[in-house]
Amino acid sequence: MGVPDVMRAVRVTRHGGPEVLELAEVAVPAPQAGEVLVRVGAVALNNTDLWTREGAYGSPDDPEALSGWRGPIDFPRIQGADVAGRVAAVGTGVREDLVGRRVVVDPAIYETTGLDAHPVGLMGSERDGGYAAYVTAPVERVHDVTESPLTDDQLATLPTAYGTALGMIERGRLRAGETALVSGASGGVGLALVQIARARGARVLAISSGSKTEAVRAAGAHDVVDRAGGIPAQVRASAPEGVDVVLDVVAGELVGEGLPLLREGGRWVIAGALGGYDVAFDVRRLYLHNAQVIGSSMHTPAHFGLLMDLARRAEVQPVVAAVFPLDRAAQAQEELSRREHVGKIVMHP
Template identity: 85%
Template sequence: MGVPEVMRAVRIAEHGGPEVLETAEVPVPAPKAGEVLVRVSAVALNNTDLWTREGAYGRPGDPEALSGWRGPLDFPRIQGADVAGRVVAAGSGADEGLVGRRVVVDPAIYDAEGPDANPVGLMGSERDGGYAEYVTAPSERVHDVTESPLTDDQLATLPTAYGTALGMIERGRLKAGETVLVSGASGGVGIALIQIARARGARVLAISSGSKIDAVREAGAHDILDRARDIAGQIRDAAPEGIDVALDVVAGDLVAEGLPSLREGGRWVVAGALGGYGVTFDVRRLYLHNAQVIGSAMHTPAHFGLLMDLARRAEIQPVVAAAFPLDQAARAQEELARRLHVGKIVLRPRERSASGAGS
């Protein structure tokens, strides 16, 4: 099947609420030198989609400034970082062996070459993303997962959530036999953290509540802490010797409450601020116990390679909460913002809604 000249895409022309998401007919992008063209099968939603749309990231020295992931956006911008699909064309110098292969795209834009480069941009923010029928990506960021038994929906959930989780675990140097605390345990990153930490042989304490507790336990958590109750007291009850590593996407008051629970040489890894970005804690609990607070933004190329190995062997089982056609992207983002689901929400750009809206 040939590549059409136009495609459907969902993009934003300004920051705002779900109403700024618009479905449009746009030209199919041509792969530049070193790039491939991917026909998108599924694209997963992330909190970064909401915050990029809202401009909620702030800037150094101006935390209230409207900004994308790493600065002002170039509008219009097609959202969507997490793409699974099939390569249909290759630009000059790109790996033509990828054409026809089922792939997952590493959405990070890195600051350097090499396996330990830092992400400084993100597909769907600093370049157009996968809320579309087609997307381009650098050939070296496209990973062949043709043989993976995971579905396209499951594969699409991996890049940001599982990549962020694996980056946190690697930077936190989590080892078998250690005790780990996972916040935001029912979210996409939280479920990923539980699954990967459990696979590494760690004992997992997960913070959750209400109807989501069973799903969090099913993901592999050994103990569930109720976020509506005294967290520090529950940690003491569940792990009297303390925790070795905290994997935290909530921050806010949780840092002050939980930091004293770290064992000597413990590591508190932060990769989100769902509970607020203003944090106050007793710094004596840091230096007197040789503890570390570590920031973790996504993953390195080496981390992503490890993740793709896990995907090929299906050693992780992503949870897909719901799937929507592309033209219901606004509804899907609203569902994500309500945080009533467990796992990940995906869009299927090849599907159309029953009403044909946006087609």
Template identity: 80%
Template sequence: MGEPEVMRAVRITGHGGPEVLERAEVAVPAPRAGEVLVRVGAVALNNTDLWTREGAYGRQGDPEALSGWRGPIAFPRIQGADVAGRTVAVGDGVDTGLVGRRVVVDPAVYDGEGPDANPVGLMGSERDGGYAEYVTAPATRVHDVTDSPLTDDQLATLPTAYGTALGMIERGRLREGEAVLVSGASGGVGIALIQLARARGARVLAVSSGSKIDAVREAGAHDVLDRARDIAGQIRAAAPEGIDVALDVVAGQLVGDALPLLREGGRWVVAGALGGYDVAFDVRRLYLHNAQVIGSAMHTPAHFALLMDLARRGGIRPVVAATFPLDQAARAQEELARRVHVGKIVLHPWEESTAGARG
């Protein structure tokens, strides 16, 4: 196939801190029937990288258990869900016309083949991911973005953050003219939610911290609420008639405080638990107002196809906060965990290590 037999990769050998990330030289994976081999141009980091490494997802009936996204992880595991690159080889039964094309990989492992299939696994968790020079993927999950005006770095920010955001917006049935609350607004998913909600014509109320408020406003939020102050009071002041949809990656106390501020028939969509998974709210505010609490994990194939259409048109402009060479993956994850950046952190598998990150 003209590619090397060995590649550099970074993988986790067990659950723990950044020290469990190890550099390794491993065999370049061979694409099986129905798969393609992608030379990774850029791979973006996500909170799921941290939580998978830490085993922070818990298990049904045992919320404190060390676990990956959907159960035990097979170690060693190459992390990295968000890959942009170029197809360099194909397995049996795959159109050879894909070779040489610029692509983004849909990282989800689905429970079926239909457009509304549910994600039940994730590249970098249930299968090896893009913290490597090459990665394989099913040909059906590789999207040709050769003509996109976005850079590889920008394209790599899309799959998990923007896919999750679009899944939340679609499941929450956000419509033009509605008022939407976005929590965790300075993170990768938060910035994506702001941009996508604005593009849909919604009025965006974003929750962030003092040092990031200007950047969140620049991303397109109409109103930015300081999470260090009384959030419910700020929502009432900014949207006296209430909010139609909450797009929430924080959960915790925010749900109990702000759920009563949903309008009739409002939807509260949860896709994360940065503020804590143990939630309490007044259930009367739910059923008396025909409100809904909706869980949203990633996206469907149909959602991802919509996202790739946006990428080809350059209809979104992702924010890249910093880049690191692959061998500084542990440092990049530490930077992500500090949560001082706005936008996404990206690794370059083919870049040699230098003095530090560029951002």
């Protein structure tokens, strides 16, 4: 089947609420040299979608400035970082036999070409993303997962959530036999952290609450701490010798309250600020115990390669909470913002 000239896409037209999302007919992008065109089978939603739309990232000089993931956004912008689909066409210099292959797109825009490069941009923020029927991507960012038993919906959940989780676990040097504490464990990144840490052979404590507790246990948590019940005391009761690595997407007051929970040489890895970005802690708990606080933004190309190996072998089982059609993108983002679900929300173009 040929590639059409136009497609439906959802674009963000300015910073604001769900009302700034518009469904439009736009030209199908042509793959440039070294690029492929992917027909989107599924696109997953992330908190990044909400914060980019809202302009909530701030800037180094002004925490309250309206900003995308790494700076000002060029509007209109097609959102959507997480894409699974099939290669529909290739640009010059790209192998023709990739056409028809089932792929996952690494959404990161990297600072350099090395395997350990850090992301400095993101598909759906710094370039157009997958809230559309088609999206282009550099061929080196496209990973063949044709043989994976995972569905397109499951594969689409992987890039940002599981990529972020694997980046945190790698940067935190989590090893088999260590104890890991996961905050925000019922969210997309949180469930990914639980699954991957358990697969690594760690003892996993997870922070969650209410009806979500059983889903977090099912994902692999050895014990679940109720976030409404005094977290430090519960963690001490479950892990009296302390925690080796905290995998944190919440931050806020949790950092100051929880830092004394780290064992000697412990690592606190932060990849989000759901609980607030203004953090205070007793620095003595850091230097007297050779502890580390580590910032982790997504993944490196090497991390993403490891993630795709997990996907091909189905060693992780992503949880899909809900599926929406593309023309209900605003409702899908509102559902995401309520944080009442467990797992990931996916759209079908």
